[in-house]
Each structure stands twice: as structure tokens, then as C-alpha cells.
Amino acid sequence: MSDTEGVEAEVAGAEAYAEAVDVLGPFNGPVLLAPVTHNPNNGVTDGVWDVTAGDRAAVLKVLTRSKGTTGHWAASDDPRHWNYWRREADVHVSGLAQLWRPYGIRAPRLLACVERPDGDVALWLERVRGGPGTRWTVRQHVEHLRRLGVAQGAVGETADRPWLSRRFLREYIAGMTPGQELLDDDEAWRQPLVREHFPAGLRHDMVRLHHDRDWFLQIMESLPRAFCHLDMWPANVRSDGPGSALFDWAFAGDGALGEDLGNYLPDSVFDLFVPAARLPRYAAAAYEAYLHGLRESGWKGDEHLVRLAVCASAVKYDWLTGMMLARAGEAQVDYGGDRPVSPELRYRERGSTLAFLAGWASEARDLAPRLGFPEAPSGR
Known part of the structure; x- marks a missing residue:
């Protein structure tokens, strides 16, 4: 995920705010979302944001199968398909994303995997501070x-x-x-x-x-x-x-x-x-x-x-x-x-x-x- 230097943040809506409170704990002030560069064509990604909540920080990535993308980048319900819509959540929750950690390559820490009422999945991830x-x-x-x-x-x-x-x-x-x-x-x-x-x-x-x-x-x-x-x-x-x-x-x-x-x-x-x-x-x-x-x-x-x-x-x-x-x-x-x-x-x-x-x-x-x-x- 690219950094968001110079990108204007927006105030989070009620759903993301409530999730931020549950995931990050008490904080003062609004929740600010700054979009992170990603492939906007991919039908499995509703969005990726750097989240700032008081002195807390995280990355929010929302996985979806209802974006409506057609053609090559359409989301799939087939778990074996190359673009299966919720694979990333499964990889994180299972721990496979940390399989290489002992050898110097790790995934950002999973803070929460939230199953939203609309069927989407919100991945709350550690914000890694190192150089991209x-x-x-x-x-x-x-x-x-x-x-x-x-x-x-x-x-x-x-x-x-x-x-x-x-x-x-x-x-x-x-x-x-x-x-x-x-x-x-x-x-x-x-x-x-x-x-x-x-x-x-x-x-x-x-x-x-x-x-x-x-x-x-x-x-x-x-x-x-x-x-x-x-x-x-x-x-x-x-x-x-x-x-x-x-x-x-x-x-x-x-x-x-x-x-x-x-x-x-x-x-x-x-x-x-x-x-x-x-x-x-x-x-x-x-x-x-x-x-x-x-x-x-x-x-x-x-x-x-x-x-x-x-x-x-x-x-x-x-x-x-x-x-x-x-x-x-x-x-x-x-x-x-x-x-x-x-x-x-x-x-x-x-x-x-x-x-x-x-x-x-x-x-x-x-x-x-x-x-x-x-x-x-x-x-x-």
C-alpha cells in the first residue's frame, strides 16, 4: 500500500467511527480517513484508507463482492478463483499472512476482521511506518x-x-x-x-x-x-x-x-x-x-x-x-x-x-x- 502524503483526509461516517472505537479503543476527536493508492478496477476492493483517530492509527481495507465490477476484475464467489473476494481476510485470520515472519517478511498485524451487516468485510490492519x-x-x-x-x-x-x-x-x-x-x-x-x-x-x-x-x-x-x-x-x-x-x-x-x-x-x-x-x-x-x-x-x-x-x-x-x-x-x-x-x-x-x-x-x-x-x- 502506498503512503498518503499530501492526500486530504475526510471525516469517517458512523459505521467506520463505531468500528474504530471498538478496534482502537477510546480517543478524542473525529476519525479521519485518507485514501490509499490501490487498484480501483478490482471488484473485491471497496476502498483502502489510512485511519487517524486521536493519537491512534490504522489501515482500513473493505472487501466486497457487491461493487458491480464486470469483466476481468470482477469479484468471484469461487474460493479457488484468482480473484476470490474474501481471500485476503481468510489469509489474515488463518495466520498464513505471518508464515514468513520468522524469516524477515511479515504482514501488517491484523487488528480486527469485521463482518459488516451489508455482507462486506472490513479489515483493520496495523499502519506500518517504514519507507514504501x-x-x-x-x-x-x-x-x-x-x-x-x-x-x-x-x-x-x-x-x-x-x-x-x-x-x-x-x-x-x-x-x-x-x-x-x-x-x-x-x-x-x-x-x-x-x-x-x-x-x-x-x-x-x-x-x-x-x-x-x-x-x-x-x-x-x-x-x-x-x-x-x-x-x-x-x-x-x-x-x-x-x-x-x-x-x-x-x-x-x-x-x-x-x-x-x-x-x-x-x-x-x-x-x-x-x-x-x-x-x-x-x-x-x-x-x-x-x-x-x-x-x-x-x-x-x-x-x-x-x-x-x-x-x-x-x-x-x-x-x-x-x-x-x-x-x-x-x-x-x-x-x-x-x-x-x-x-x-x-x-x-x-x-x-x-x-x-x-x-x-x-x-x-x-x-x-x-x-x-x-x-x-x-x-x-
Whole structure:
């Protein structure tokens, strides 16, 4: 969750006020709510706020299935669905969100989980004061990913729960279809932002990734498993003393060992938190740190399988090329949609990162057969 510096707070209504009294105890004055940046498109989130009540503070996140969102981001009642509406509450209440705490990564402390009369669920969480991951140095990102290696190596898989996500990657990208029809459209690739800022050869590589999608997903589903966060990126972490606090556990469940790392690295650049020019060295350092963490935990597995998971996870961004083609004529805004972003900067940074992911995909195609997996389909 991002910080709310400079955001004007509003006075809470009666429902949030009464909950604040129950959760935080007696205080003087009103309850102030300052909105926290989040994905407003997601149908499971009614809102996220920093709460100030006298000298008390918390974060309030309201989960809902009645927001009315349709399409890809619609809330689901299926506990196995990637966007099951109350998974985050279940992960917190069960204690799974604190599973990695002994290894330096924890969730904010759950203060209360309130079942509201309208069917929504209000999560009252500790407000973590450390610096947001969106402002971290590369060194801080790398150290967080070392801790992730320790945590996932030590914990590995966890006992199944009926509400943990399964086949997340396949289901998530299946619904991300805007612009897919433009991958073979010459005019779409001639748009000025695309023509001037996407590297040469990117079209061929992204079209091939799209046509190889099912092969990549089969690889990811066949690799060693781990309990995964599945939304691991800089906007969801904060410093927490010598460790990290990790937010937004709404997708948590089964994933490939290394899949969270494969999500974190490109997302660091896609939303302009790390310059694309630094990605190759950053990714190399982060991968070595993650492996070091795995070994530090006592993990004895085959690191080549971890490398394959990281590289094959490039398939998660198959949808992004089509979306960038579809939106090349639109105004560009930051995550959360609050501030404009330079279109030239966005397309240059994302184009470079997609080219980097094409390199990962190529490495996965070479590595998989050497590890006993089927060869990828022939390129176009």
C-alpha cells in the first residue's frame, strides 16, 4: 500500500467511527480517513484508507463482492478463483499472512476482521511506518528478495486451504485480452509511441510469446511448488526495521518456486520505480540474492528449476504488449490513475522491459528441454 502524503483526509461516517472505537479503543476527536493508492478496477476492493483517530492509527481495507465490477476484475464467489473476494481476510485470520515472519517478511498485524451487516468485510490492519518499496534503492529491493528466498526455502509449500488460489497464473492472464488482436496488426505497430520506443525485434518476440503461452503455463505448473504471495511488487512492501512488511494477500496460494521473484523484478520497472537501464544488473543481483536466501534456509533443490520458473514467468506479461498497442493513443496515468505519466517515458521503459522478458522467454525455451521438459513450439 502506498503512503498518503499530501492526500486530504475526510471525516469517517458512523459505521467506520463505531468500528474504530471498538478496534482502537477510546480517543478524542473525529476519525479521519485518507485514501490509499490501490487498484480501483478490482471488484473485491471497496476502498483502502489510512485511519487517524486521536493519537491512534490504522489501515482500513473493505472487501466486497457487491461493487458491480464486470469483466476481468470482477469479484468471484469461487474460493479457488484468482480473484476470490474474501481471500485476503481468510489469509489474515488463518495466520498464513505471518508464515514468513520468522524469516524477515511479515504482514501488517491484523487488528480486527469485521463482518459488516451489508455482507462486506472490513479489515483493520496495523499502519506500518517504514519507507514504501516504491522509494527503495536497488540494494533494498535485492535484500528483500534475499529474505524472500529464505522464507520460501524454509516454508516451501503449505497445507492446502479451500480458499487458497490454484492455477493463478493461467486464470489471471486468461482474462487479460484487451489489444490481443493487435499483435498481428501492422498499423498498431506503426503508431508513433510504439514505433519510436519499442526496440527492434520486439514484435516478433512478443507474438511468439503469445503463441507459446500454453507451453509456458504448462512449464510453470510442472515446477516445484511453494506458498506464494502472487502479487509481489514494490507497491506492496514497506521497510519494517531490518525486515519487510508485505501487503495485499488477496491472490495468495500455490505457485512455482521463483514465481514471486519473476513478478517482482519486471513490475519494479513497469511502474517506473526502477529505471529499465538498471534492470539487467538488478535482476542478476536479485536472482543471486534469492538463491543465496534459499541456500541459507537449508533448501537443497535444483537451482536450475528455480531459474526456469523465473524465466518462464515472463508469460504473465503476455497481455501487456497488446494493451500497450491498444492504449498508445490515450493519456497515460500512474498506478491508481491519480497523476499523468509521460507517454514517451512509459513506452520506452516498458518496451525495454518487454525486450528483457523476451530474453527470459528465450532462456526458458533453451533450459526446459535440458531439464526433461518438452520443447517449446517452433517459432513463427
